[in-house]
Amino acid sequence: MSHGICSWSIAVKLNLVVLLLFVTSFSSCINDRVAEFALTTKEESDLNEENRKELVEEEEHLDSEDLEVFSPTNQWKTVLPGQAIPAGLHVQLNLQTGEKLAKLPDNNNEKSDVKDTPKSKRLGPIDIDPSSFTRQELKRALAKVKESMKTDDTLEQKAHQEDVRKRFRPIEKLKEEFRELNLQLETDFDIMFKLISKLNSSASTLEEKIAALYDLEYYVHQVDNAKDLLYLGGLQLLINGLNSTEPLVKEYTSFVLGAALSSNPRVQVAAIEGGALQKLLVTLATDQPLAVKKKALFALSSMLRHFPYAQQRFLKLGGLQVLRNLCSEKGMETLHIRVVTLLYDLIVEKLLLTHDNDTQTREITQQYSQVNLVPAIVEQGWCTIISNLLQMPEHDTREKVLKTVHVLLASCRDSYTGDHDLGHTLNLLRQEYEDLAAEEQKEGDEDGYFKELLSSINSIAQQLK
Known part of the structure; x- marks a missing residue:
C-alpha cells in the first residue's frame, strides 16, 4: 500500500514538472511572438519620444543632407538616415537602438523580379511606392528639390549675366567712347565753313576749288544748310564766282547756286538782291561751253520758279530775249526743250494761282498779276x-x-x-x-x-x- 502511494506521488510530481516546463515554454513563446509583433507593427505606429527628437534634429539639417536611395540585398542591411526605401522590401526597426533594417523578399519570384529590373528603373520615381517613405523622408526630398531648383536658377542667372557682359559693353565704356567720337564729329555747318574757306582762299588750286564746289552742292540741297550758306557768306561768294574766267568754276558755281535756290524763298531773295539774276543772264547770253550754259539755265530756273518778283525782273532785264537767242544758237539744241519746259512751268504756275481763291494766296496772286509773261511770249x-x-x-x-x-x-x-x-x-x-x-x-x-x-x-x- 505504501509502495503504491509512493508511486502515485512520484507520478504527480513528474506531471507537475512537465506542466511547469510547458507553462514556461508557452510564456517564452508568447513573449517572442509579442516581440515579433512589436517589431513588425512599429513601422506603422508613432515613434517614441527619443526618436521624435532625433527626427526633429534631422529636419533642422535638411539643407546639408543628400537624399539617397537604399540599395537592398538578400541579407538584412542597415538603412542609413536619410535613405529612401524602395517598395516591396522587408523592414525591421529596433526599438531600443532605433536602427532600421531592410532586405529583399524571400519569395523567389519577387527576388527574381527585383534582380531582373534595371537599377535605373528600380530606383526611378515611377516604381517607388510613396507609402514606403516616412513623412520626414518626404520632407527631406522636397527640401532637396527646392534647394536644387534654387541652385539651378542661380547658375542660369549667372550664366546669363556672363553672356550679357561678353556681348555688350558697360554703359560707362559706351559713354566714354561717345565722348571721344563727339570730339571728332563735324556738323554740316563746320564742313561748309571749311569748304567755303577753301573756295575763298587764293592758295587753293583749281582742282581744290572744283572739289570744294562739288562737295558743297551736296550739302546745300537741304533747306537749313542753304540758309547757313547765307550766314557764312557763301552765297555771295558763289555769285561772284559767276564772273570767273575759268569755265569749270562757272559751271560748278552755277550748279551749287541752283541747288541752293531750289524751293528756298529766303535764298532766292538774297540771290536776286546780290545780283545773281543779271550774272546768270550774262552767262547765257555770252559765248560759253554747253556745260556752263546748261548749269546756268538750271540756276535761272531755280530762281524764277515760285518767285513772281524774280520773274518780273527777268522780263525787265530782257531775259526772255536771251532765251530766244539761246534757242536759235547752234550747238545748243539740247537746251531748247529745257527752255520750253521752263516757260510752260511758269505759265501753268500763274494759271493755278489765278484760279485759287484762298485768302492766304491773294497777295501772291496780286504779284503774279504783274508778270506779263504770255504777252511777251506772243510778242517775241x-x-x-x-x-x-x-x-x-x-x-x-x-x-x-x-x-x-x-x-x-x-x-x-x-x-x-x-x-x-x-x-x-x-x-x-x-x-x-x-x-x-x-x-x-x-x-x-x-x-x-x-x-x-x-x-x-x-x-x-x-x-x-
Whole structure:
C-alpha cells in the first residue's frame, strides 16, 4: 500500500514538472511572438519620444543632407538616415537602438523580379511606392528639390549675366567712347565753313576749288544748310564766282547756286538782291561751253520758279530775249526743250494761282498779276519757235511741246491758224500715233502713252479749225 502511494506521488510530481516546463515554454513563446509583433507593427505606429527628437534634429539639417536611395540585398542591411526605401522590401526597426533594417523578399519570384529590373528603373520615381517613405523622408526630398531648383536658377542667372557682359559693353565704356567720337564729329555747318574757306582762299588750286564746289552742292540741297550758306557768306561768294574766267568754276558755281535756290524763298531773295539774276543772264547770253550754259539755265530756273518778283525782273532785264537767242544758237539744241519746259512751268504756275481763291494766296496772286509773261511770249514770236519743236523725233520732247502749245493756243491762235507747217506736222504726228496707239490696244493697254499723245494732237487740230 505504501509502495503504491509512493508511486502515485512520484507520478504527480513528474506531471507537475512537465506542466511547469510547458507553462514556461508557452510564456517564452508568447513573449517572442509579442516581440515579433512589436517589431513588425512599429513601422506603422508613432515613434517614441527619443526618436521624435532625433527626427526633429534631422529636419533642422535638411539643407546639408543628400537624399539617397537604399540599395537592398538578400541579407538584412542597415538603412542609413536619410535613405529612401524602395517598395516591396522587408523592414525591421529596433526599438531600443532605433536602427532600421531592410532586405529583399524571400519569395523567389519577387527576388527574381527585383534582380531582373534595371537599377535605373528600380530606383526611378515611377516604381517607388510613396507609402514606403516616412513623412520626414518626404520632407527631406522636397527640401532637396527646392534647394536644387534654387541652385539651378542661380547658375542660369549667372550664366546669363556672363553672356550679357561678353556681348555688350558697360554703359560707362559706351559713354566714354561717345565722348571721344563727339570730339571728332563735324556738323554740316563746320564742313561748309571749311569748304567755303577753301573756295575763298587764293592758295587753293583749281582742282581744290572744283572739289570744294562739288562737295558743297551736296550739302546745300537741304533747306537749313542753304540758309547757313547765307550766314557764312557763301552765297555771295558763289555769285561772284559767276564772273570767273575759268569755265569749270562757272559751271560748278552755277550748279551749287541752283541747288541752293531750289524751293528756298529766303535764298532766292538774297540771290536776286546780290545780283545773281543779271550774272546768270550774262552767262547765257555770252559765248560759253554747253556745260556752263546748261548749269546756268538750271540756276535761272531755280530762281524764277515760285518767285513772281524774280520773274518780273527777268522780263525787265530782257531775259526772255536771251532765251530766244539761246534757242536759235547752234550747238545748243539740247537746251531748247529745257527752255520750253521752263516757260510752260511758269505759265501753268500763274494759271493755278489765278484760279485759287484762298485768302492766304491773294497777295501772291496780286504779284503774279504783274508778270506779263504770255504777252511777251506772243510778242517775241515764241509761238512759232515752240511749235517748230514738234518736228523733233523724241516722244518726250513732243509731249512737252504739245502741252506748251495747248496752254498758248488761245494767245497764239492767229499765228497757229495761218501756220501751214504746223498743220502738216500735226497730220504726220496723227498718223504716226494712230498706229502706235493701235499697237498698244492690241497689247491690252487701253489708255496707253501714245493714245494720250494722239488725243492731245486731235484736240489742238480741232481747236484750230
